[in-house]
Amino acid sequence: MLNKQELSEIILKMVPEATFPEGTQLTEVIVPAENILALAEGLKNNKETAFDYMISLTAVDFTTNMTVVYHLDSTQFRHMIVLKVVLNDRENPLVDSVSSVWATAEFHEREVFDLFGIRFNNHPNLKRLFLEDDYGFPLRKDFRDEINIIER
Amino acid sequence: MSEEIIKDVIVRESEDYIINMGPQHPSTHGVLRFEVCLKGETVKYLIPHIGYIHRGIEKMCEADTYQQIIHLTDRMDYLSAHINNEAVCMVVEEAMQVEVPERVKYIRTILDELNRIASHQLWWCAFGMDLGALTAFFYGLRDREHILDIFEESFGSRLLHSFNTPGGLMHDVHPNFQKRTKEFITYFRKKLPEYDQLLTGNIIFQERVKGVGYMSREKAIAYGVTGPSGRGSNLACDIRKIAPYGAYDKVQFDEILMTEGDTFARYQVRMGEMLESMKIIEQLVDNIPEGDFTAKMKPIIKLPAGEYFKRVETARGELAVYVVSDGNKTPYRMKFRSPNFSNLFVMNELAAGGKIADLVAISGSLDLVIPDIDR
Numbered sequence: 001m002l003n004k005q006e007l008s009e010i011i012l013k014m015v016p017e018a019t020f021p022e023g024t025q026l027t028e029v030i031v032p033a034e035n036i037l038a039l040a041e042g043l044k045n046n047k048e049t050a051f052d053y054m055i056s057l058t059a060v061d062f063t064t065n066m067t068v069v070y071h072l073d074s075t076q077f078r079h080m081i082v083l084k085v086v087l088n089d090r091e092n093p094l095v096d097s098v099s100s101v102w103a104t105a106e107f108h109e110r111e112v113f114d115l116f117g118i119r120f121n122n123h124p125n126l127k128r129l130f131l132e133d134d135y136g137f138p139l140r141k142d143f144r145d146e147i148n149i150i151e152r
Numbered sequence: 153m154s155e156e157i158i159k160d161v162i163v164r165e166s167e168d169y170i171i172n173m174g175p176q177h178p179s180t181h182g183v184l185r186f187e188v189c190l191k192g193e194t195v196k197y198l199i200p201h202i203g204y205i206h207r208g209i210e211k212m213c214e215a216d217t218y219q220q221i222i223h224l225t226d227r228m229d230y231l232s233a234h235i236n237n238e239a240v241c242m243v244v245e246e247a248m249q250v251e252v253p254e255r256v257k258y259i260r261t262i263l264d265e266l267n268r269i270a271s272h273q274l275w276w277c278a279f280g281m282d283l284g285a286l287t288a289f290f291y292g293l294r295d296r297e298h299i300l301d302i303f304e305e306s307f308g309s310r311l312l313h314s315f316n317t318p319g320g321l322m323h324d325v326h327p328n329f330q331k332r333t334k335e336f337i338t339y340f341r342k343k344l345p346e347y348d349q350l351l352t353g354n355i356i357f358q359e360r361v362k363g364v365g366y367m368s369r370e371k372a373i374a375y376g377v378t379g380p381s382g383r384g385s386n387l388a389c390d391i392r393k394i395a396p397y398g399a400y401d402k403v404q405f406d407e408i409l410m411t412e413g414d415t416f417a418r419y420q421v422r423m424g425e426m427l428e429s430m431k432i433i434e435q436l437v438d439n440i441p442e443g444d445f446t447a448k449m450k451p452i453i454k455l456p457a458g459e460y461f462k463r464v465e466t467a468r469g470e471l472a473v474y475v476v477s478d479g480n481k482t483p484y485r486m487k488f489r490s491p492n493f494s495n496l497f498v499m500n501e502l503a504a505g506g507k508i509a510d511l512v513a514i515s516g517s518l519d520l521v522i523p524d525i526d527r
Contacts (some may be wrong), residue, residue: 009485010326023458024458024459025246025458025459025460025461026461040246050374053373053374053376054372054472055376055463055472055489056472056474056487056489058474058487058489059230060476060485061485069474071461071472071474071489075373075387075388075389078394082461101373102373103371103373104373104376104497106373106493106497107497108493111493113209128226129202129203130202130206130526131206132201136213138208139210139211139485
């Protein structure tokens with residue numbers, strides 16, 4: 001089990017541009033979008049980190065940017081890490097798919113695409129999961145549903 | 153594997169036969185559709201189609217206070233309603249740095265385990281029914297009724313309790329709670345061997361589940377399969393052991409692990425977990441400390457700005473709650489990582505190459521609850 005210091009040293013070797021926000025509940029890493037696939041592969045295959053289990057993949061719409069959030073766990077060491085990718089282009093958000101690293105990511109990415117409209121490069125089957133094709137992206141903050149208004 | 157699926161779709165052969173299992177199929181226990189491609193009787197691939205009961209719970213959460221969100225989480229995995237409530241309560245308590253009284257922790261843990269037993273009982277009887285053993289259905293529901301009666305006496309509802317609130321419980325448990333829980337344990341310890349006599353040892357049942365739907369440990373990890381389904385593949389994924397919450401650090405219990413990875417292994421894990429849950433309840437029920445049933449909380453809960461994450465073990469696997477707060481009384485973003493969502497998508501790996509007649513056994517052994525997938 002590695003602590004925050006050891007984890008950040010390993011990650012900085014893989015991605016020198018990574019930043020580590022202070023005061024977070026779990027160890028967090030913010031990486032540029034172009035590095036995420038390499039970092040994901042590195043974290044999974046490195047014997048010291050062995051992040052083989054993806055707990056969840058989700059996104060948050062911060063209105064100024066879209067942030068994709070990856071929660072990872074290691075079934076061997078049971079340490080956790082949160083990866084974040086900030087996408088500044090809200091109109092056309094695009095990030096590399098990590099479904100080649102963790103199989104479950106394929107479906108979490110489809111969910112994120114469905115609800116946020118974030119597209120994933122090299123995704124094997126990027127189709128909407130819950131909603132119809134012409135529906136908007138409901139978890140975006142600027143989403144307005146004409147029929148069912150749930151604003152308070 | 154996914155790439156192979158797509159190739160399969162493209163080179164669909166003329167003798168391939170596509171059938172839709174669901175959305176209204178009795179063995180999916182909800183509105184879920186499997187698009188199954190058959191070659192003769194062998195399944196070539198299977199694509200789950202979901203979203204029939206997508207209610208947008210995560211979007212609704214953004215307009216609700218944390219006390220209101222509790223009631224929405226009941227409606228995800230309705231068979232683990234109490235455990236879902238607890239997940240949201242704990243994330244709020246952790247964010248506000250509220251220390252809940254020991255009494256609350258004990259009662260919550262007992263209720264968690266009662267909820268787990270009730271859920272496994274319903275799974276057991278429905279699994280038997282799926283495979284054509286209708287008698288199992290009556291045995292399971294007969295015993296589950298005892299737990300639901302305990303719930304009804306203490307919180308007035310049988311399925312969706314909403315009994316947890318941030319900081320503690322809605323009100324104290326009924327004075328009969330300890331007595332009736334102990335009565336139930338004595339009763340169910342006698343009845344559980346009947347389950348084994350009726351179904352586990354039955355040769356017809358064993359022929360249908362042994363060696364069917366094999367899932368390797370690597371596959372379970374890759375697809376994020378947790379809960380009894382993962383533990384059937386020798387994956388130690390019990391959050392109660394990894395990151396104990398409530399009163400789980402005060403009790404002795406075993407994490408049931410099977411190495412076979414087939415449908416029967418997943419069945420045995422759940423049967424073993426019912427025994428372990430009873431062990432946990434027995435250790436706690438006589439030692440519930442006196443005290444308040446809730447910590448002091450402000451009527452309007454505002455989480456400090458930041459991000460919070462909490463995992464719990466429901467009857468089906470790992471439920472993780474991820475909250476982004478901007479300091480208001482409603483969350484900025486709330487994400488539920490539901491166990492069934494990840495468990496469902498391993499179906500293609502388990503079913504492909506097998507016979508269509510095994511499909512019901514495999515989906516039954518994953519114990520899917522559809523509202524939890526769609527949310």
